[in-house]
Amino acid sequence: MLSIETRERLVRGYERTHDAKMIAQAYGVSEREVYKLAAQMRETGSVEPRTSNCGRKPKLSEEDLKRVDKAIQAQPDITFGELIMNLELDISESRLGRIVREKLGYSLKK
Secondary structure (H helix, E strand, C coil), X not given: CCCHHXXXXXXXXXXXXXXXXXXXXXXXXXXXXXXXXXXHHHHHCCCCCCCCCCCCCCCCCHHHHHXXXXXXXXXXXXXXXXXXXXXXXXXXXXXXXXXXXXXXCCCCCC
């Protein structure tokens, strides 16, 4: 992955010469990368790596997580079913249990 500074130099070089092949060889990248970065600079004004917004969205927002945490602290023996009903969450009990363990760090008593 190229640093942002290198990306900027690459685009400036391409804008001066319009010789993608030469710039690609000089920086050790493909011509396609040169064209892609130049287009990104034109479209967004930046050559910073794009963040990917793919993947499944979280079932619970940060606000929901705080509400769940607060409810558990107020009533430590509350069940997942009660949490879902009281907080009106659209999530299964098993998923909520996984989130409580993984994101909030609680463990279940046996």
